[in-house]
Amino acid sequence: MGLAIAVVLTLITAVSVSLISAHFWWFPVDVATHGPAIDHLFTLTFIFTGAIFVLAQLGLAYLIWRYRDRGQGGKATYLHEPAMLQVTWTLIALILFVGLAFMGHRTWAHMHYTGAQPGALRIEVWGEQFAWYFRYPGPDGRFGPIHPSLMDDSMGNYLGLDRPHDQASKDDIVTATLGIPADRPVQLILRSKDVIHSFFVPELRMKQDLVPGMEMPIHFTATEDALNHDGGRYEIVCTQLCGMGHYKMRAFLQVMTEKKFEQWLKQEAAMQ
Amino acid sequence: MGSAVLTPPKAKPPEDSTPPPGKGNDGPGGSGGSGGPGGSGRGGRRHPPNWSLPPGAYRIAIWMGIVSISMLFAALTSAMLVRAEIATDWVHGAIPSILYFNTLVLILSSLTLEFSRRSLRKEAEKGFTGWLYATTALGIIFIAGQLLAWRQLAAHGIYVTTNPSSSFFYVLTAAHGVHLLGGVLALFYLVFRSRKIFGTPQKRIAVDVTAIYWHFMDVLWIYILILLKVKL
Amino acid sequence: MGEVQRGPEQRKRFVGKYIFSVDHKVIGRQFYFLALFAALVAMLLSWVMRLHLGWPNVQLPLLSTLSPAGAPGGVLTPEYYLSLLTIHGTLMIFFVLTVAPQAGFGNFLLPLQLGAREMALPRLNMLSFWTTFAALGVLLSTFFISDGPPITGWTAYAPLSAAGSITGPGEGMGQSLWILAIALFCLGAVLGSVNFIATTLGSRARGMTLHCLPLTCWAWFLTAVMILLSFAVLLAACLLLMMDRVGGTSFFLPAGMVISGDLIHRGGGAPLLWQHLFWFFGHPEVYITILPAMGIISHILSCFSRKPAFGYQSMIYSMMAIGFLSFMVWGHHMFVSGMNPYTGFAFAVLTMAIAVPSAVTIFDWLGTMWGGKLRFTTSMLFAIGFVSVFVTGGLSGLFLAQPPLDVYLHDTYFVIAHLHMIMGLAGTFAIFAGTYFWFPKMFGRMMSELLGKMHFWLTFIGAYAIFMPMHFLGFEGNPRRYAALTDNFLKPLIPMHRFITIAALITGAAQLLFVSNFFWSMFRGEKAPDNPWEGTSLEWTVSSPPPPENFSGGTPVIYHGPYEYGVPGSEKDYVMQNSPEKIAGG
């Protein structure tokens, strides 16, 4: 029995490690400038935890096999508490684990401690049960005020704009696709009409909740390379349980060249 | 299962001599050399071989209950602070003045309960039951007073939903009221059992435990009053 | 006591003895059966969920009779999927893993291991059970109301859970009943914990110093303290949520919400407040489920390694550290919620810090086996399995604890893999290990080792087959709580989901081996001796099952620590706690 479980543990370890290192099921391409830092952190963490995983599982297997009761009589080692060993071990674990936390600090700081660069393209992202809308401020660079009482999907006034009266609203552009230019900083302002949703584009390595009553800014820059995969089209999925349609709440992110983007925005503006 | 034949237990009969709990013999937990100072100090508190339930249990239990109730109100407090901080719609409401009267009643009830306990210690049954009645009555008056306070607020058009501050007012007073009601029930129990309690020293623990709880309700109420009074 | 008397009194006796009993041994078994029932229901729900994820259009004829609205024509609707998910998670976390290891084994064994006659407050104990029972009844009743169970998952995030039926099916009556059930559960858990603490502090036998307590008792005690502190907070949160739903307040409802076209006239509430309150409870809760498991595993590993528990003290300090730190890391569930990023980083560091005592426990378990003479009973196999899945699940926690990585992994199947590995599997493995270990004491008969070992192999391999692939789904970005996979990038993952479903069905079926072994052995198993595993703690000094008064000869007297195995110079390879035999050296 001891041998059997040792073998099975070894097999599980081997299969897990090889499936992970084969990258057969793996992360999608990354198309944001902050992506490589995250992927690098992933790699480091994989190596770190992988080593512990192998060590611990194989160690377990070895102990089971080595110290199985062979029915030869005699007693086990009578041993309670080697204090030095324990202190050493605890300290090592402390340094390793907390070190790991600090390793990720720079990436986190880059993503969240600072705001978007000045001149970034500002876009509002709106979630509702179960659809996405995106708002561009238009030529005046200002978003018009929101009037919840005017929100009416059937009239096409998804965000409750009062275009006749609010100057800033007049040129706002509301779209169903998130179009962005490549290689230019983008700031998204996430807002929700009803419950909490979450904005997730796996290729951007980016996720943030949309909380009603709050405005959540996030920022990123899509790389040139983003144009080359899937025609620059990536799925935006909702990752916060928001009701029965949660699983089909999605939209597309379309990365374009600067020129194409201007054109596209004009087209969308004409359709308002 | 019930019909399984029970083999006689193998446990050693208790020896009359005190057992050696110290390290000399076994070492605490058999731990080689790292027994720690608590070896037979704190851990060594032993109990007489007494099959009836240890009276200390009730005392520990009530204190644990108090810890838990404190956490409940700590959570409500932190919710209130957070809610007040982010709110644009927070209107600080004046609290109905009857609350001060109620507070006085409650403090008084703690005093009467103490008088009752003192009588119990002095073996004066009359005083014991008399003060117990007084305490119960004061407890009921307090609850009535709280209900009156709600009525007053409602008369001013302030309901649960009027404002977040009034929501918290109602929630906090109600939560306290429910817990206090538990205390009143305990007092009722004491009143009905007062003869028996007086007659059996072991049962007097019930009075102590109720008193601890009751005083805690008192302190808790004063805390809530301050919380409601302070402009957030 | 002797035999059950037959006579007119019998019925009343039966009620007093098995239904409204104040005997901790009966209550412990009642809790255990409640957990077993909840686990089986929750497992069936997971089958339906899995089938739906693999084959969304599959028709399950039984289902449409059970819930015509939830599964018209036998095909699950997306909202009913979420209902099942909610009940699956709620049952498993609350009614299985908070009940069985703590209230189940704890109630049965704590007085026995402490050398006490009873729990300190037997009637409170009974109240605790019946409150929990009522909670379970209320929770399951949601299946039988018109709009079905709630759809918000076990975390019930506001405002989805706070705005009422307008936010979706199940959000009317169903959600309210869910809140009521959880509130009742909180009450029951707190009452039980008060009792655990009073018993541990006040009812120990002579000589049972805190340094002689078995690690199980330590774990139950520390868990009770954590329950006391955390469930009260959940109760407060439930109170506020209920007020938002039925009282018209707006604690969690922000101003200007427009739900399906209707403007909600509430103002200024804080949706994130719910998350803070919930996770302030929720994180301690996950450790509440695992601490008793840790105690049980330490106990069993030591017994079957025939060796003193390695690092008895460091185990206690680790559990204390885990208990303490677990109240300071709740923010790691909220990295993407919009929390202040500096706070987020602080939470990340604290989370890594809590991994340290967890790692120490692993070290202690490996150390216990090192140099031992391992006996591979079924119980031991599950204990070994526990160590394996705990390592696997703990290591995935190290990914989640880093905010930049959690930004990718949050709410994907990677989290599902993590929580099942470290909680679902580790927790149930501990229950299984404990069951095979203490069944003889609880029911007076032995379980079949052959069936037990088959059960272990299928469950252990099956568990990895189900949950290891979920990590890969997480890498691919598969969000959790998705009723179907319709996105382009998710469609290629369907074969993987099918594989998982098949593994889940097989593993689930293997649990029938356990259940049949359990009930067969209860009535037909071999009679158990007093001390079948040659254990040292006090429960093994009494008959199997123990007499009503536990120690019929009077209080035991304790001379030794709980894990004196392999003592040099001693006649046998174990010295029981109440044996006056002297141990040389020590």
Ligand code: HEA
């Ligand atoms: C029993 C329950 C349990 C336990 C113990 C843990 C333990 C840990 N958990 Fe887990 N967690 C959950 C249950 C649990 N978790 C649940 C239920 C959720 C999801 C809730 C939901 O959203 O529904 C969750 C979610 C969750 C998240 C949020 C994910 C998200 O939603 O985005 C995070 C993030 O930090 C996290 C981290 C951790 C960490 C770092 C540990 C650490 O404590 C782990 C420590 C252990 C180790 C690190 C193993 C170490 C082993 C060794 C080092 C051995 C080495 C030996 C040799 C080399 C000889 N968990």
Ligand code: HEA
């Ligand atoms: C104890 C915890 C536990 C356990 C054991 C399980 C067991 C299983 N879980 Fe569960 N699960 C959760 C806790 C648990 N789960 C939680 C908290 C969630 C999140 C809910 C949410 O999002 O809100 C979740 C979510 C969840 C999902 C995610 C769905 C989604 O996000 O869309 C899936 C999908 O496959 C799943 C599947 C399974 C399967 C196939 C099993 C099993 O069938 C595996 C096989 C069975 C066993 C290994 C043993 C069964 C145990 C017993 C029979 C115990 C016996 C008890 C006694 C003796 C007292 N679970």
Ligand code: CUA
């Ligand atoms: Cu929107 Cu999920």
Ligand SMILES: [Cu+2]
């Ligand atoms: Cu956590």
